[in-house]
Amino acid sequence: xxxxxxxxxxxxxxxxERRLKEHGVTGRWAVILPPMLWLTIFFLIPLGVVxxxxxxxxxxxxxxxxxxxxxxENGTVQLTLHLSNYLxxxxxxxxxxxxxxxxxxxxxxxxxxxxxxxxxxxxIARSPDRWRNILLMLVILxxxxxxxLRVYALTGFMRGNGVINNFLGLFGxxxxxxxxxxxxxxVGIVYSYLPFMILPLYTTLVKLDGAxxxxxxxxxxxxxxxxLSITLPLSLPGIIAGSMLVFIPAIGEFVIPSLLGGPSTLMxxxxxxxxxxSNTNWPRASAVAIAMLIVVVVPIMLLQRAQNxxxxxx
Amino acid sequence: MRRGWLLPLFAVLGFAFLYLPIISLVVxxxxxxxxxxxxxxxxxKWYGELFADPQMLGAALLSLxxxxxxxxxxxxxxxxxxxxxxxxxxFRGRTALTGMVSAPLVMPDVITGLxxxxxxxxMETFFGWPAGRGELTIILAHTTFxxxxxxVVVQSRLSDMDLSLEEAAMDLGATPARVFFDIxxxxxxxxxxxxxxxxxxxxxxxxxxxxxxxxxxxxxxxxVIFSKIRLGVSPDVNALATIIIGIVxxxxxxxxxxxxxxxxxxxx
Amino acid sequence: xxxxxxxxxxxxxxxDPNAKPFVRIxxxxxxxxxxxxxxxxxxxxxKSELFCLLGGSGSGKSTLLRMLAGxxxxxxxxxxxxxxxxxxVPPYQRPVNMMFQSYALFPHMSVExxxxxxxxxxxxxxxxxxxxxxxxxxxxxxEPYAQRRPHQLSGGQRQRVALARALAxxxxxxxxxxxxxxxxxxxxEETQFELVKIQETLGVTFIVVTHDQExxxxxxxxxGVMNQxxxxxxxxxxxxxxxxxxxxxxxFIGSVNMFEGVVTEDEADHVRIRSAEAGCDIYVDHGVxxxxxxxxxxxxxxxxxxxxxxxxxxxxxxxxxxxxxxxxLGDMSVFQVKLDSGQxxxxxxxxxxxxxxxxxxxxxxxxxxxxxxxxxxxxx
Numbered sequence: 001x002x003x004x005x006x007x008x009x010x011x012x013x014x015x016x017e018r019r020l021k022e023h024g025v026t027g028r029w030a031v032i033l034p035p036m037l038w039l040t041i042f043f044l045i046p047l048g049v050v051x052x053x054x055x056x057x058x059x060x061x062x063x064x065x066x067x068x069x070x071x072x073e074n075g076t077v078q079l080t081l082h083l084s085n086y087l088x089x090x091x092x093x094x095x096x097x098x099x100x101x102x103x104x105x106x107x108x109x110x111x112x113x114x115x116x117x118x119x120x121x122x123x124i125a126r127s128p129d130r131w132r133n134i135l136l137m138l139v140i141l142x143x144x145x146x147x148x149l150r151v152y153a154l155t156g157f158m159r160g161n162g163v164i165n166n167f168l169g170l171f172g173x174x175x176x177x178x179x180x181x182x183x184x185x186x187v188g189i190v191y192s193y194l195p196f197m198i199l200p201l202y203t204t205l206v207k208l209d210g211a212x213x214x215x216x217x218x219x220x221x222x223x224x225x226x227x228l229s230i231t232l233p234l235s236l237p238g239i240i241a242g243s244m245l246v247f248i249p250a251i252g253e254f255v256i257p258s259l260l261g262g263p264s265t266l267m268x269x270x271x272x273x274x275x276x277x278s279n280t281n282w283p284r285a286s287a288v289a290i291a292m293l294i295v296v297v298v299p300i301m302l303l304q305r306a307q308n309x310x311x312x313x314x
Numbered sequence: 315m316r317r318g319w320l321l322p323l324f325a326v327l328g329f330a331f332l333y334l335p336i337i338s339l340v341v342x343x344x345x346x347x348x349x350x351x352x353x354x355x356x357x358x359k360w361y362g363e364l365f366a367d368p369q370m371l372g373a374a375l376l377s378l379x380x381x382x383x384x385x386x387x388x389x390x391x392x393x394x395x396x397x398x399x400x401x402x403x404x405f406r407g408r409t410a411l412t413g414m415v416s417a418p419l420v421m422p423d424v425i426t427g428l429x430x431x432x433x434x435x436x437m438e439t440f441f442g443w444p445a446g447r448g449e450l451t452i453i454l455a456h457t458t459f460x461x462x463x464x465x466v467v468v469q470s471r472l473s474d475m476d477l478s479l480e481e482a483a484m485d486l487g488a489t490p491a492r493v494f495f496d497i498x499x500x501x502x503x504x505x506x507x508x509x510x511x512x513x514x515x516x517x518x519x520x521x522x523x524x525x526x527x528x529x530x531x532x533x534x535x536x537x538v539i540f541s542k543i544r545l546g547v548s549p550d551v552n553a554l555a556t557i558i559i560g561i562v563x564x565x566x567x568x569x570x571x572x573x574x575x576x577x578x579x580x581x582x
Numbered sequence: 583x584x585x586x587x588x589x590x591x592x593x594x595x596x597x598d599p600n601a602k603p604f605v606r607i608x609x610x611x612x613x614x615x616x617x618x619x620x621x622x623x624x625x626x627x628x629k630s631e632l633f634c635l636l637g638g639s640g641s642g643k644s645t646l647l648r649m650l651a652g653x654x655x656x657x658x659x660x661x662x663x664x665x666x667x668x669x670x671v672p673p674y675q676r677p678v679n680m681m682f683q684s685y686a687l688f689p690h691m692s693v694e695x696x697x698x699x700x701x702x703x704x705x706x707x708x709x710x711x712x713x714x715x716x717x718x719x720x721x722x723x724x725e726p727y728a729q730r731r732p733h734q735l736s737g738g739q740r741q742r743v744a745l746a747r748a749l750a751x752x753x754x755x756x757x758x759x760x761x762x763x764x765x766x767x768x769x770x771e772e773t774q775f776e777l778v779k780i781q782e783t784l785g786v787t788f789i790v791v792t793h794d795q796e797x798x799x800x801x802x803x804x805x806g807v808m809n810q811x812x813x814x815x816x817x818x819x820x821x822x823x824x825x826x827x828x829x830x831x832x833x834f835i836g837s838v839n840m841f842e843g844v845v846t847e848d849e850a851d852h853v854r855i856r857s858a859e860a861g862c863d864i865y866v867d868h869g870v871x872x873x874x875x876x877x878x879x880x881x882x883x884x885x886x887x888x889x890x891x892x893x894x895x896x897x898x899x900x901x902x903x904x905x906x907x908x909x910x911l912g913d914m915s916v917f918q919v920k921l922d923s924g925q926x927x928x929x930x931x932x933x934x935x936x937x938x939x940x941x942x943x944x945x946x947x948x949x950x951x952x953x954x955x956x957x958x959x960x961x962x
Contacts, residue, residue: 027490028402035395035461036407039414042458046429049436063435116328123325137570142332144562146519148536149555152543153335156342156552163338194332244420252422254522259543269424276428276526286432289425300420481653482686484673486700486751496699500690 047293054286055081065282085287095288098266099295105182105267106250109189113197113246114239116190121201121238122231125208136202143195151259154188155179158260180262188256193249197242204238205231237306244303251296268292340559343552360553367550369538377518377535380449384456385464385513389506391457392464392513397494399465400472418462427526430455434527447529455527456520460513467512471505472498511565594818595628596804602665604629604787605650605755610659612645619645621811622659627804632781632788634798637808638834643791646808647757650789651680664754674703679753683760685744687732693719693743694728700751718746721780738769745777749784758790762797774800795835799823807831823883828962832881839884839927845876853959854898855880861923865898867954872961882957884930889917889948901950903927905942917942919950 056065070078089095124135142150157163158178165175178184208231216226254269261267268288275285346357364370395415398405418426434444434451444450479501483493499506521536528534542548595601603626612620620642627633635643648654649661652673661668668676679700688696697718701711719725722742732740741761748756761777762770778801781788792798798805799819807814807822807830815822815831826832829840843857843864853872855864857880864880872878894900903921910933917929927950942948 028398028405031394032398032402032405032407032411035391035398035415035465036411038391038458038461039411042430042433042454043414043418046433049432050425050429053432063439116331119321119324120328123321133570133574137566138329139332141563141566142336144515144566145336145559146536146555148519148521148539148543149339149551149558150336152539152551152555153339155543157335157338163334191331191335194328248420249422252424254422254424255540269422272424272428273522282432285428289428292422292425296420296422300417303420304416476684476686478682478684478686479688481651481673482680482682482747483688483699484653485651485678485680486747487674487703488699489674492703497688 050286050289053283054085054290055083056283056286057082057084058281058283063282064280082283085284086291088284089287089291094266095268095271095291098268098271099291101266102251102253102268103295105185105189105265106247106253109186109193109250110197110243110247112186113190113194114243117194117197117242118201118239121198121205124198125202125205132206139195139198139202147192148255150192151188151256154184154191155259158184158187179260180265182261182265184260185257185265185267188260189246189250189253192256193246196245200241200245201235201238204235204241208234240306241303244299244306248296248299248303252292268295336559339552340556343549343556345549348549360549361557364550364553364557369533370535370550370554373533373535373538376449376532380452380456380534381514381517384453384460384517385510387453387457388460388464388513389510392461392509393468393506395461395465396468396472397498400469415462415465418459419466423520423522424526426459427455427523430458430523431526447527448532451527451529452524452532452534455523456517459520459523460516463516464509464513467509468502468505471502475501594803595631596626601628603627604631604664605789606660606662607646607650608660608662610646610649610656610661612642612649612654613657618811620649620656623808623811623813624659625806625813625816627787627789629787630781630785631803632778632790632801634802634805635789635791635808636793636795636798636805636834638793640810641808642811643793643808644759647680647759647789647791650755651678651757652676677754678757679748679751679755680757681744681748681759681761683763685732685740687740687743687747689732692729692731693724693735696732696743697747697750700747704751714750718750721749722746737764738773741765741773745780749780749786753786755787755789758788760792761790762792762794770797777801799835807834809834824958826881826958826960829879829881829960832958832960837884837928838881839887841880841882841925842877843880845872845874845878848872848874848876852954855959859923859925860901860927861903861921861925862901863898864957865954866957866959870959870961872959876961879960880957881960882952884916884928885932886956887927887929887950887952889919889929889931889942889950891942891946891948893949894951896951899952899954901927903948903950905944905946905948908942908944915941919948921950 052068053065056068058064059066066080066082068079068081070080120139124132124139127135155162159165160175160177160179162178164178169175178187212230212234213226216230217223221229252269253267254273257265257267257270258273261270269292272285272288272292275281275288342353343360344356344358345353346359347354395411399408399412399415402408430451431447434447434454438444438446444454475498479497480493483497484490488496519536520534521540524534525537525540528537539551539554542551595603605625605627607623607625607627610620610623611618623642623646635646637643645654649656650663650668652668652671652675655670663677688699691699694715697715698711701714706714715728716725719728722745724739724742724746727735727739727743732743735743741764745761748758762773765773774797777788790798790801802819804816804818805822806816809830814834815827817825822831823835826835832838833840841857841860841864843855843860845853846856846863847854848870850869852868853866853870855866855878857864860880866880870878889905893902901919901921901923903919905917906920906926907918909916909918912933914930914932917931919927919929921927929950
């Protein structure tokens with residue numbers, strides 16, 4: 001007969017354990033604390049620092065911003081806050097134009113990505129099982145190659161003596177200027193983020209019960225009607241998820257506008273970069289960042305709410 | 315079911331759009347001429363140049379090292395975070411943790427990079443550490459945003475897993491820690507592997523954040539590539555791209571074949 | 583398949599007022615938010631019983647089981663196992679083992695390793711583990727499958743592994759969550775028999791949770807019927823079936839005819855009920871705790887009723903109707919009789935005569951009759 005059956009002898013640290021439990025400290029915190037501490041230090045506090053420095057001014061020296069706290073003549077501690085950076089954001093048309101332009105470019109790119117990505121996702125979802133894995137692999141593969149290199153590939157494609165223009169030259173068509181334009185940025189964003197649009201759409205479409213489409217046809221609806229009334233509305237969660245995954249990062253994009261866009265392609269990510277690296281105006285860049293956060297936060301909250309709705313339904 | 319030709323055509327065009335630029339990149343890496351757009355002759359000279367370039371090689375080694383270290387630390391932190399979010403119903407700071415771990419996923423790189431740099435500068439000013447920016451700060455930064463992605467991957471697999479397996483183990487006498495190592499870990503292992511690979515790839519590919527938090531002498535591969543391609547076309551970059559694409563393709567192909575031919579094990 | 587009562591000595595501990603219960607559930611309530619999944623349940627279970635918690639979904643039976651296993655803590659009330667209070671004791675420290683509804687076999691371990699898992703956690707030496715595992719494999723007749731993985735086994739085999747694993751540590755109490763739910767009918771009957779045999783041989787106390795009342799009736803020494811978080815009735819299968827204490831229990835187990843009526847005669851030795859639904863007077867041959875003119879219900883089981891073509895003698899317990907439907911089930915026939923009152927009555931009859939030429943057919947006018955002690959009077 002095994003010993004199992006009676007409660008184990010009270011371990012010496014059981015009383016300490018019990019005392020800690022009363023204060024809400026359990027062994028669980030060994031799991032929760034490391035990620036929480038890390039994120040607090042390396043995610044939350046940095047944002048706080050950004051906010052603090054946005055209230056400072058540019059100054060020569062290391063670091064190139066004025067300190068918020070200073071000790072006055074008679075030993076009092078002074079807190080100096082400069083709102084000049086934020087005022088500049090509103091006064092100087094450049095920043096507002098850059099914000100609005102960023103949103104516009106992101107929105108148009110998202111729409112294009114949706115138009116291209118939806119049929120592709122639909123096609124994959126309706127393909128026979130064997131093909132689906134291969135097609136998905138083909139969609140995912142570009143994602144695993146370098147983002148930077150893919151944008152670089154686009155430059156080779158679109159430059160004055162690039163592949164497309166050489167191809168058109170065969171027909172005697174004059175080379176089209178494609179790089180350094182807004183157009184190139186649209187192409188770049190769509191090209192880079194297309195897998196992020198296709199995958200959520202695919203996930204939603206593949207879960208669509210084929211019987212629903214058959215029922216619709218059985219009740220007399222033509223294919224396009226079935227699509228508009230049944231498929232499209234039911235794939236809405238995927239559309240929202242995919243759009244958010246393209247739209248939100250696209251607003252703050254830097255690499256694509258700087259490699260593919262022209263001097264007139266104002267995007268806020270680039271503005272921030274230039275403020276920081278070219279002008280060494282750290283406080284101004286911080287203010288731009290805070291403002292960008294606010295612009296981006298609203299879509300993020302929408303996405304969170306949509307995601308929570310899905311989780312609750314599960 | 316759309317049995318027309320319109321949809322397949324659209325799909326083919328879409329895939330062509332995705333792949334043509336990449337294919338042209340690969341093709342012209344073998345082009346003799348520097349003119350990356352006119353084919354002269356097959357040549358491997360750009361590959362030779364690539365491997366003879368100490369800056370490129372040094373940057374590649376640095377990036378690989380950073381990616382491996384960051385992804386590993388991120389894997390540990392991300393898994394802990396996923397366990398906390400999926401298995402612990404309520405705890406103080408839960409909403410905060412959820413927010414903090416999903417925010418890096420959607421925040422623009424420039425903001426993440428700026429905020430981390432400012433943190434490091436402020437820390438240096440107050441504590442004297444970290445002294446200057448370099449490999450360490452890049453690792454710290456990459457770990458942070460890789461962790462967010464890995465948490466998502468592990469979280470998804472963990473929530474799919476049959477909870478009664480862990481309960482059964484507890485019922486048989488395993489403490490929660492034992493349950494995790496004996497039961498949970500083996501079952502979520504595929505997610506851990508793909509999470510690590512994801513983190514590795516993201517770290518290897520990052521330009522913006524590394525630009526902000528790196529220091530003199532610690533240029534990562536994307537930084538080197540970026541400065542080269544800003545000036546124009548650089549065929550040795552094509553060669554590098556082809557190598558990367560080759561490795562990735564083999565990897566993804568292998569993973570897909572593995573997934574397709576694996577016997578249908580009980581999904582738990 | 584119920585335990586055969588010993589002739590010489592009554593070994594049913596619940597009938598002995600001095601017997602000490604093995605599991606004491608005292609006023610246990612479990613709330614999830616505002617909803618009480620288990621509401622003030624008290625229950626005593628004795629050693630070596632095969633106790634069945636029977637109920638539909640939402641009845642609270644699974645929650646109660648989980649509280650016994652330690653996966654949930656009661657919001658209030660206590661649970662004692664073998665005299666020890668289990669409050670705050672985590673599952674891995676309880677002398678209880680559970681067989682899960684989904685079997686929960688570890689997919690990355692072989693059958694052998696699955697069964698050995700609990701023993702390893704105890705720190706048993708390797709050779710003892712090997713011997714015990716072999717013993718268990720023999721018990722559930724799975725010796726050749728020791729090295730297989732769960733996904734290589736059939737449903738019935740997986741169930742036996744789950745049982746072996748749960749028995750490995752010789753638990754004082756074994757909890758089974760819908761153990762036969764996933765099996766097909768034939769396999770279920772075989773497994774029921776084996777389960778009872780194993781339990782009787784080992785003498786382990788079993789608590790089984792099920793929604794299948796036939797299963798409960800055939801397995802259990804006692805049944806606890808649960809409804810919406812509360813215990814509706816506890817008793818031996820025969821008691822629960824023949825002497826239900828409420829309309830719920832009467833309707834939940836087996837099929838029953840229920841007629842509402844008014845008490846017209848209330849005496850110490852008999853009760854008379856006038857029922858419009860039955861279309862006749864009902865005579866009960868024993869006294870019932872009720873008042874004159876009280877409205878109550880009379881429950882009579884289909885097999886206790888006989889059908890005749892001629893009107894039988896008597897002024898009560900005779901209802902007239904027309905046979906609307908007959909379901910021939912081979913061993914018995916089920917008659918759906920539409921009574922003159924408009925209500926339907928279900929009557930079953932064993933087909934004891936092969937090809938009975940006198941059998942009652944469709945659309946015949948019949949009289950349904952039953953004896954004074956055949957039904958139950960229910961006040962709730």
